[in-house]
Every structure is written in structure tokens, then in C-alpha cells.
Amino acid sequence: MYSSNRIAYWMSDKKLQKINWKEFEKICIKYNFEIFKLDLNKSLESQGPFNVFLHKLTDIIALENQGDPKSSHIIKAVECYISEHPSIIVIDPIPNVRRLLARYQCYSIIHATGLHKYGIFTPNFCEITSYDKEKTIQQLKDANVRYPFICKPLLGHGSKKAHEMCIIFNEKYLKDCRAPCVAQTFINHNAILYKIFVIGQQFYFVERPSLKNFYESDRKTICFASSDISRANSQSSLSVLDPEDISVQEIKPNPKILQKIAETLRLAFEMDLIGIDVVIENSTGKYGIVDVNAYPGYDGFPNLYDALLQCIISKVNNKNQITDCMISNDNPSNIVLNHLNNT
Numbered sequence: 001m002y003s004s005n006r007i008a009y010w011m012s013d014k015k016l017q018k019i020n021w022k023e024f025e026k027i028c029i030k031y032n033f034e035i036f037k038l039d040l041n042k043s044l045e046s047q048g049p050f051n052v053f054l055h056k057l058t059d060i061i062a063l064e065n066q067g068d069p070k071s072s073h074i075i076k077a078v079e080c081y082i083s084e085h086p087s088i089i090v091i092d093p094i095p096n097v098r099r100l101l102a103r104y105q106c107y108s109i110i111h112a113t114g115l116h117k118y119g120i121f122t123p124n125f126c127e128i129t130s131y132d133k134e135k136t137i138q139q140l141k142d143a144n145v146r147y148p149f150i151c152k153p154l155l156g157h158g159s160k161k162a163h164e165m166c167i168i169f170n171e172k173y174l175k176d177c178r179a180p181c182v183a184q185t186f187i188n189h190n191a192i193l194y195k196i197f198v199i200g201q202q203f204y205f206v207e208r209p210s211l212k213n214f215y216e217s218d219r220k221t222i223c224f225a226s227s228d229i230s231r232a233n234s235q236s237s238l239s240v241l242d243p244e245d246i247s248v249q250e251i252k253p254n255p256k257i258l259q260k261i262a263e264t265l266r267l268a269f270e271m272d273l274i275g276i277d278v279v280i281e282n283s284t285g286k287y288g289i290v291d292v293n294a295y296p297g298y299d300g301f302p303n304l305y306d307a308l309l310q311c312i313i314s315k316v317n318n319k320n321q322i323t324d325c326m327i328s329n330d331n332p333s334n335i336v337l338n339h340l341n342n343t
């Protein structure tokens with residue numbers, strides 16, 4: 001077995017239970033790829049060589065971020081192994097995942113793309129750094145963040161806390177901002193969210209429930225867990241439109257615009273496995289990107305594992321690591337790529 005045919009992966013047991021990973025393993029074996037789960041508690045050197053590392057390490061990176069020594073040790077060992085074996089294809093590179101996990105940085109990257117030319121935006125945002133009311137007012141003003149706005153934890157993945165949010169409607173309740181956090185202007189979008197799932201150059205989107213329309217008012221802060229809102233079967237009362245909003249006509253998304261978003265953000269984040277949450281603003285019809293996730297659930301993605309293997313194979317081929325023998329037409333990995341390209 002050539003090392004260029006070996007895929008090491010790591011995902012939490014929670015993630016592995018949710019997805020039909022056995023199916024992916026079967027496809028890999030069928031096309032002559034050895035695949036194995038990396039044991040992060042053992043020496044990585046003893047488990048090599050491998051040329052692809054596919055992972056969802058977000059929980060461990062988040063814990064490292066919070067100062068957990070064990071997680072920090074694991075991530076350092078992985079990063080050290082990767083730097084000592086620079087030919088390994090990492091999906092996705094750890095520094096890029098880190099950038100995505102930090103919500104402020106994530107929105108800054110989206111903001112810096114040229115997407116606004118296509119009527120695509122990320123809602124105004126700023127970091128709220130303290131419980132000092134005057135300072136917060138100034139930070140909101142400087143970034144043009146309007147009421148109502150959503151407060152989101154700085155770290156966007158990896159724990160229950162990362163998904164606890166609140167909607168602030170007025171200055172009186174600014175004290176409810178759980179600083180430090182990111183504040184982001186709330187965009188009214190008739191409670192419909194589109195999730196774009198990206199695997200390399202392929203993408204797919206699904207419609208999901210979302211938050212109803214909200215307006216600046218003297219009402220109290222609303223707190224919610226994002227996991228209760230936009231899952232496929234979520235039935236939150238916060239998603240039920242008020243009677244005056246029901247007649248508003250639903251705007252169907254333009255797949256070309258969603259494709260533009262997928263392509264642009266894949267390149268901007270330099271990541272192949274991302275999920276992008278988009279809302280269409282009622283008053284303008286513009287497309288607002290409200291969240292980007294690493295290695296999302298891919299719920300409903302057609303031929304998910306074919307797409308994943310195709311992504312891996314094209315990266316392997318691009319990296320020009322394959323021996324003469326492997327790039328011949330008889331090589332099973334090229335056959336699968338041709339087959340997948342033709343379907």
C-alpha cells in the first residue's frame with residue numbers, strides 16, 4: 001500500500017454516530033484507499049505514513065482556545081506532525097479552521113470579499129468587549145450595528161455555550177450582552193434560512209426554519225440556543241411569523257447567487273468543507289451571510305461520500321504526489337474521479 005493511498009481521519013464519536021461513516025469507508029476501500037481513524041492519544045508517527053488527514057477537530061481546537069492543557073497538547077502534536085510531513089493534505093488546514101471558529105474574524109473575512117458587488121453582504125457587526133455601557137454604545141455606533149441585534153459568543157463551535165445567543169432590542173437592555181461577544185444587526189428574513197453545504201467545488205443547499213421578523217422596540221432581551229432554531233425539524237415559537245408578516249411573499253433563492261457565495265467563501269477561507277447560512281433580507285432582497293461552519297452536517301447532500309472522495313482525489317492529484325503508476329488510466333482512483341465527473 002502506497003502512503004499516497006492512505007487517509008487518516010478524526011471525528012468525535014458524536015459526529016461519527018450521526019453520519020453513515022461506514023458507507024464512506026466502503027467507498028474508499030472500493031477505490032483502493034486505505035482509511036483509518038487516527039488515535040490522538042498515541043504517537044502519530046507510529047500510525048503513519050498517510051497522505052490525507054480528514055478531520056473535524058473543532059471541539060478540541062475550541063477547548064485548546066479556552067486553555068485546556070490536554071486539548072492543547074493534542075492539537076500541538078497534530079500540528080507538529082503535519083509540519084514535519086508537509087506533503088500531507090489536510091482537510092481542512094488547522095489554522096484556517098481556527099480563523100473560522102472565531103466569529104469576529106470569520107465575519108471580517110466575508111466582509112473583505114468582493115461579494116457586495118453581487119448584492120451579498122454580511123450584516124454589520126462589532127466586538128463587544130466589556131460591560132461598560134458607554135463603551136458598548138460607541139462600539140455599536142462605530143460599526144453601524146442597529147437594533148435589534150444578535151449577540152453571539154466569540155467562539156462559534158465546539159461547545160453548547162458557543163451556540164447560546166440573545167437578541168437585544170434597545171439601549172436599556174445592553175447589559176444583557178454577554179461580553180466578550182460579537183454583536184450583529186438582525187436581518188428580517190421571514191423565518192427562512194438557506195444552508196449551503198460545500199465540499200470542494202461541489203455545493204448543495206437546503207431550506208431551514210429560522211427566526212421570525214423582529215423590530216426595534218422596548219421589549220426585553222430574548223435568549224435562545226441556536227440549535228433549537230435552524231435544525232431540519234426545529235419547531236421553535238421564535239420561528240412563527242407574526243400575523244402581519246404572513247402575507248409577505250416568499251423570495252426563492254437564486255441558485256447562481258448561492259453558487260457565487262459557495263465559490264467565493266471556499267476560496268476566501270481556504271477550506272473545502274464548510275456550511276454557509278444565508279438569509280434573504282425582506283426589504284432589499286439582498287443575500288445576508290449570517291454564519292459559516294466548519295465540516296457541517298451535510299443533511300440531504302446527494303451522494304455525499306462520492307463528493308467527499310472526489311474532493312480528496314482531486315486534491316491528491318493536484319498535489320502531484322502520485323507516482324507514474326498511480327496516474328495511469330488503470331488506477332482505480334482515477335477511474336472513480338472520471339466516473340464521478342461523468343455522473
Ligand SMILES: Nc1ncnc2c1ncn2[C@@H]1O[C@H](COP(=O)(O)OP(=O)(O)OP(=O)(O)O)[C@@H](O)[C@H]1O
Nearest residue numbers: 123162163184185186187210211226230290291293
Ligand atoms: N444577523 C442575523 N439576522 C437574523 N437572524 C439571524 C442572524 N444571525 C443568526 N440568525 C438566526 O440565528 C440562528 C443562529 O445563528 P448562527 O447561525 O450564527 O448560530 P450558530 O450557533 O453558529 O449556528 P450553527 O449551529 O448553524 O453553527 C440562525 O440559524 C438564524 O436563524
Ligand SMILES: O=P(O)(O)O[C@H]1[C@H](OP(=O)(O)O)[C@@H](OP(=O)(O)O)[C@@H](O)[C@@H](O)[C@@H]1OP(=O)(O)O
Nearest residue numbers: 015018058156157158275293294295296297298
Ligand atoms: O448536528 P448537525 O448534523 O446538524 O451539524 C451541526 C454541527 O454538529 P456536528 O459537529 O455534530 O456535525 C455543528 O457543529 P459544532 O458547532 O457542534 O461543532 C455546526 O457545524 C452546525 O452548523 C451543524 O449543523 P448544520 O449547519 O449542518 O445544519
Ligand SMILES: [Mg+2]
Nearest residue numbers: 156291292293
Ligand atoms: Mg455556526
